[in-house]
Amino acid sequence: xxxxxxxxxLLLCSQGFAVDPLPSWNNGGNKQAVLSFIKKTTxxxxxxxxxxxxxxxxxxxxxxxxxxxxxxxxxxxxxxxIKKRAPQHPExxxxxxxxxxxKGDTKKALAGGKKALLKMTAATHANITTExxxxxxxxxxxTARHPKTKxxxxxxxxxxxxxxxxxxxxxxxxxxxVSGGGIDFMRVFAEETYGIPPEQVIGxxxxxxxxxxxxxxxxxKIPELNFIDDKAGKPVGIHQHIGIRPVAAFGNSDxxxxxxxxxxxxxxxxxxxxxxxxxxxxxxxxxxPSHIGQLKRGxxxxxxxxxxxxxxxNDWNQIFPSTDEPAKAK
Amino acid sequence: xxxxxxxxxLLLCSQGFAVDPLPSWNNGGNKQAVLSFIKKTTxxxxxxxxxxxxxxxxxxxxxxxxxxxxxxxxxxxxxxxIKKRAPQHPExxxxxxxxxxxKGDTKKALAGGKKALLKMTAATHANITTExxxxxxxxxxxTARHPKTKxxxxxxxxxxxxxxxxxxxxxxxxxxxVSGGGIDFMRVFAEETYGIPPEQVIGxxxxxxxxxxxxxxxxxKIPELNFIDDKAGKPVGIHQHIGIRPVAAFGNSDxxxxxxxxxxxxxxxxxxxxxxxxxxxxxxxxxxPSHIGQLKRGxxxxxxxxxxxxxxxNDWNQIFPSTDEPAKAK
Numbered sequence: 179x180x181x182x183x184x185x186x187x188l189l190l191c192s193q194g195f196a197v198d199p200l201p202s203w204n205n206g207g208n209k210q211a212v213l214s215f216i217k218k219t220t221x222x223x224x225x226x227x228x229x230x231x232x233x234x235x236x237x238x239x240x241x242x243x244x245x246x247x248x249x250x251x252x253x254x255x256x257x258x259x260i261k262k263r264a265p266q267h268p269e270x271x272x273x274x275x276x277x278x279x280x281k282g283d284t285k286k287a288l289a290g291g292k293k294a295l296l297k298m299t300a301a302t303h304a305n306i307t308t309e310x311x312x313x314x315x316x317x318x319x320x321t322a323r324h325p326k327t328k329x330x331x332x333x334x335x336x337x338x339x340x341x342x343x344x345x346x347x348x349x350x351x352x353x354x355x356v357s358g359g360g361i362d363f364m365r366v367f368a369e370e371t372y373g374i375p376p377e378q379v380i381g382x383x384x385x386x387x388x389x390x391x392x393x394x395x396x397x398x399k400i401p402e403l404n405f406i407d408d409k410a411g412k413p414v415g416i417h418q419h420i421g422i423r424p425v426a427a428f429g430n431s432d433x434x435x436x437x438x439x440x441x442x443x444x445x446x447x448x449x450x451x452x453x454x455x456x457x458x459x460x461x462x463x464x465x466x467p468s469h470i471g472q473l474k475r476g477x478x479x480x481x482x483x484x485x486x487x488x489x490x491x492n493d494w495n496q497i498f499p500s501t502d503e504p505a506k507a508k
Numbered sequence: 509x510x511x512x513x514x515x516x517x518l519l520l521c522s523q524g525f526a527v528d529p530l531p532s533w534n535n536g537g538n539k540q541a542v543l544s545f546i547k548k549t550t551x552x553x554x555x556x557x558x559x560x561x562x563x564x565x566x567x568x569x570x571x572x573x574x575x576x577x578x579x580x581x582x583x584x585x586x587x588x589x590i591k592k593r594a595p596q597h598p599e600x601x602x603x604x605x606x607x608x609x610x611k612g613d614t615k616k617a618l619a620g621g622k623k624a625l626l627k628m629t630a631a632t633h634a635n636i637t638t639e640x641x642x643x644x645x646x647x648x649x650x651t652a653r654h655p656k657t658k659x660x661x662x663x664x665x666x667x668x669x670x671x672x673x674x675x676x677x678x679x680x681x682x683x684x685x686v687s688g689g690g691i692d693f694m695r696v697f698a699e700e701t702y703g704i705p706p707e708q709v710i711g712x713x714x715x716x717x718x719x720x721x722x723x724x725x726x727x728x729k730i731p732e733l734n735f736i737d738d739k740a741g742k743p744v745g746i747h748q749h750i751g752i753r754p755v756a757a758f759g760n761s762d763x764x765x766x767x768x769x770x771x772x773x774x775x776x777x778x779x780x781x782x783x784x785x786x787x788x789x790x791x792x793x794x795x796x797p798s799h800i801g802q803l804k805r806g807x808x809x810x811x812x813x814x815x816x817x818x819x820x821x822n823d824w825n826q827i828f829p830s831t832d833e834p835a836k837a838k
Contacts, residue, residue: 388740
């Protein structure tokens with residue numbers, strides 16, 4: 179009997195039936211739709227077959243590949259950097275938004291809106307070389323821990339999305355991150371955490387300049403905005419970096435609306451999907467109103483545009499990688 | 509006897525001795541240096557082994573992968589587009605630099621410098637969608653012919669560099685274009701001509717915006733400079749697009765100096781090289797002074813920096829693909 183089971187498992191495996199590429203996804207319509215899209219676009223002879231060079235899938239990062247509560251993780255990095263560098267900046271004690279950060283009142287620090295955020299970004303991301311910045315992110319990832327889970331931030335990634343990224347790549351898709359987050363910030367961990375190499379990460383950026391410091395060439399980040407990769411900026415960022423329209427797009431907020439719209443309005447088979455944060459117990463529950471990751475227009479238009487709404491609560495049987503097998507951290 | 513030769517060829521082939529990956533390169537120090545760099549960085553156990561994810565090679569385009577005489581080919585495209593669109597622009601008859609272009613005096617048209625060039629670029633590259641622009645480049649490549657060789661412009665590519673690109677990729681290198689040319693212009697032919705996909709093309713660009721036209725999403729190129737990918741801009745473009753420092757860089761002019769400097773000043777094995785246009789008979793002979801592709805500082809500093817100077821005349825036994833086997837044109 180055992181032999182029969184072993185033999186039939188072997189048979190099933192070799193025919194590709196038995197191995198579930200998305201074990202953290204519950205069986206159901208959404209999992210089926212995702213798998214069937216990948217299958218039909220990569221099976222030779224299928225009327226929906228897509229040539230390998232056109233198999234481009236794009237993913238938002240914050241709230242889509244990793245968590246974004248209680249605040250964007252990069253904002254937490256910024257606050258931590260301000261605290262770390264405060265001894266070199268005595269003037270920050272009385273200067274907003276830095277003074278509020280140092281008092282622990284991050285809400286007040288962020289109340290200054292974009293202008294305050296840019297000030298803090300410039301103070302922590304600019305006037306240093308790209309190598310110094312990379313090291314500061316690496317050090318932070320190695321030491322900082324999430325206030326709720328106590329895990330490293332790059333372990334707060336969604337296991338079902340890691341499986342999806344891997345399955346897409348196994349089927350010849352190129353996977354890209356297209357995020358409002360900082361491009362240099364994400365590149366530090368994207369390859370090790372998601373298997374996405376630096377050149378396939380698109381994000382917001384500061385301008386940079388090339389110069390010689392003591393005869394040694396360096397690239398220095400300068401405190402001037404280069405590009406905001408959010409909302410209508412996402413299709414533009416996709417165009418400037420990738421140069422062709424993706425065929426699949428995954429997001430979680432209205433900041434991803436245009437990216438999914440651009441992706442799904444091309445000819446042929448297309449896949450657009452929102453990750454819906456509806457699991458208060460295992461993650462967080464929010465869509466709108468929300469101070470972060472607001473999802474309103476997307477939720478209301480998804481059905482008529484045939485975009486999937488993936489329920490974290492119902493579609494995923496696991497959220498984060500199990501602690502026994504930690505995510506690939508630095 | 510025949511059998512013996514066939515058998516020994518087979519034996520040599522299977523051991524990797526007999527197949528020359530660079531048949532258009534003459535044997536000599538430069539070919540040896542290029543092959544030995546690739547071998548030592550991709551052979552497991554070699555002290556100079558480079559992990560596959562770090563194997564990034566960058567190539568200038570004009571004068572390095574394809575010809576650039578008598579003028580940058582994209583400038584010829586611009587002039588041709590102005591002539592084509594002139595009926596819709598009666599005002600161009602009296603308006604510089606357009607008037608000179610229409611009279612066939614391209615020298616006078618270019619005498620206006622950067623300002624004139626930007627005007628002509630805006631008139632031919634902007635206020636159209638990315639798809640319309642792509643089509644205009646495709647149509648031009650299909651019909652325009654080089655004034656000297658009468659070949660399609662994307663057949664004016666260097667056979668030795670095509671072989672090098674292919675050999676690098678066969679050894680696990682990712683190949684990128686890093687050119688002062690327009691990113692959207694080059695992407696139209698880079699994949700078919702060089703095997704370089706759109707996302708691995710870096711170039712100069714205009715800004716762009718996302719909008720709905722009659723309810724259909726489009727990306728529109730706008731007449732505002734986004735980035736100039738030349739000189740010190742090249743390392744910056746490399747950083748913003750690729751995110752890691754390349755290990756090999758090929759150029760042909762002082763506009764490539766900083767790119768090669770940035771590439772070769774990293775740790776570990778590095779390869780920097782200039783293609784030297786010294787073959788008046790089969791191509792063109794120029795370095796400095798030159799109205800295009802000026803190479804002065806590069807020539808003088810190459811020896812002390814251990815950068816190769818590849819002589820088209822001595823190092824290459826073939827310049828363009830043979831007409832019997834035309835390059836992959838559109």
